[in-house]
Amino acid sequence: MSSEEDTTISGAAPMIPDQRRELMLRQLRKHQVLSVHQLMEMFDCSHMTVRRDIALLEQSGRAYSVTGGVRIASQVHSEPSHQSKAVVELPHKQAMARLAAGLLHPEMTVYLDAGTSTLEIVPHIIALSGMTVVTNDFGVVNALAEATHVDVIHTGGMLDHPNRSCVGGLAAATLRHLATDVAFMSTSSWDLQRGTTTPSALKVEVKQAAMEAASRCVLLTTSSKYGTFGMYKVAGLEQFDTIISDEGLAQAAAESIRAHGVELLLASVEKNR
Structure with missing residues (x-):
C-alpha cells in the first residue's frame, strides 16, 4: 500500500x-x-x-x-460589539490576563489595544506603581478613571461606536509620537498563515503603529478565534514576541506556532478558576 x-x-x-x-x-x-x-x-x-x-x-x-x-477556515465580515464581547469567554480572558501580568513590572509604559481581553489586564496594572497606560479604548480609560496613581493617555481619533474605541489616522499619529515598553494587542481573527487580520480597514493603521512604538509586542487572543480571518492583514504572527491564548488551541496549531520561533503561552481556565 x-x-x-x-x-x-x-x-x-x-x-x-x-x-x-x-x-x-x-x-x-x-x-x-x-x-x-x-x-x-x-x-x-x-x-x-x-x-x-x-x-x-x-x-x-x-x-x-x-x-x-x-x-x-472562515472569514470574519464584521466584529461583534463591545457589549456582546464583554460577556463571552470571560474566564478565558481572565486566565490569559493573569499570564500577561507576569510580563509586567513597576514603572512601565503599557499599550492596551481595544478589546475585552486586554481590558482584563487593567486590575494587574492598578496593583503596580509608576505605571503609564496608553490606549485607544474607552473601556480601559473608564476602568482606570479612579486609579489616580496610573497615568493614562488616550490616542483620540475617530470613534468606533460599537467597539467604544478610536481608530483611523489621528489615533495612529498619536502612537507614532510615543514609545512603550510593551503593547498588548487584540485581534478578532488569527492563524499562522495569515497572521492577525481584521474586517475593519480603519483599525489596521492604529494596530500597526502601536506595534511599531513598542519594545515588546504581545498578542492576547482566545483559541476560538484561531482559523478565522478578516479582509485586512495587520501583522504576521512572527512579528509578536509572545502570544497568549488558552489551552483550547489545537495541539497542531500550537506546535506549528512554536516551530516558527514564537513564544506561545496557553492559559488554563480550570486552574485559574
Whole structure:
C-alpha cells in the first residue's frame, strides 16, 4: 500500500490524494465542521489518512483541526460589539490576563489595544506603581478613571461606536509620537498563515503603529478565534514576541506556532478558576 491511500467517494473512480483533499474542502464548505469518522466513511480511508489530510489542509490555512475533527477556515465580515464581547469567554480572558501580568513590572509604559481581553489586564496594572497606560479604548480609560496613581493617555481619533474605541489616522499619529515598553494587542481573527487580520480597514493603521512604538509586542487572543480571518492583514504572527491564548488551541496549531520561533503561552481556565 502507498503512503497515502487512493480513495473513492459515493462510488466514484479512485482519486489521488490532492483530489481527495479538494473534495474534503468541498464537503467542509457545505457542512462547516466534520468529524474524522465522517470523513473516513465519506472517503473510505483510514484514520491515519484523514489525519494526514487534515494536517496538510491546516498547513495551507484552508481548514483547522478541532477535537475529533476539522472545520473550514472562515472569514470574519464584521466584529461583534463591545457589549456582546464583554460577556463571552470571560474566564478565558481572565486566565490569559493573569499570564500577561507576569510580563509586567513597576514603572512601565503599557499599550492596551481595544478589546475585552486586554481590558482584563487593567486590575494587574492598578496593583503596580509608576505605571503609564496608553490606549485607544474607552473601556480601559473608564476602568482606570479612579486609579489616580496610573497615568493614562488616550490616542483620540475617530470613534468606533460599537467597539467604544478610536481608530483611523489621528489615533495612529498619536502612537507614532510615543514609545512603550510593551503593547498588548487584540485581534478578532488569527492563524499562522495569515497572521492577525481584521474586517475593519480603519483599525489596521492604529494596530500597526502601536506595534511599531513598542519594545515588546504581545498578542492576547482566545483559541476560538484561531482559523478565522478578516479582509485586512495587520501583522504576521512572527512579528509578536509572545502570544497568549488558552489551552483550547489545537495541539497542531500550537506546535506549528512554536516551530516558527514564537513564544506561545496557553492559559488554563480550570486552574485559574
